[in-house]
Amino acid sequence: MTRPTILKFGPVEHADAGDLPGWVVVEGSPTMQTAVQHTTEDGKVMSGTWRASPGTYHATYTDYEFVHMIAGRIIITPDGGEPVEVGPGDAFVVEADFKGTWKILEPVTKHFVVVVG
DSSP: OOOOSOOOOOOOOOOEESOOTTEEEEESOOOEEEEEEEEOTTSSEEEEEEEEOSEEEEEEOSSEEEEEEEEEEEEEEETTSOOEEEOTTOEEEEOTTOEEEEEEEEEEEEEEEEEOO
16 A cells, blocks of 8 residues: 555544643643644654643754644743744744743644654
8 A cells, every 4th residue: 555645634533632742831731732643654754733722831842843823822932032923824933952932822723744853
């Protein structure tokens, strides 16, 4: 059987609940769910859907991430840097050496692509 060369994301039926490695709650009681919907054969690229509820996490990244926001609003502030607000329709990248806070203002749904370093 061959792998499909096009994969359209459908509804998220199964998502892993629980905080991602490197994400620590620093304000409120946010929760997250991650649904990896595709992984390349070599395991170096993952994509899927992520949801989170309001609150603040301090995140430490080890991999590059591309994000397309579907719903919600977040203020992302690199340690020692300026805050960046993102919302529905915004697309952005987070470099593998990012450390800082994700203040989730409204329930978030995002699509992501992670390149494992």
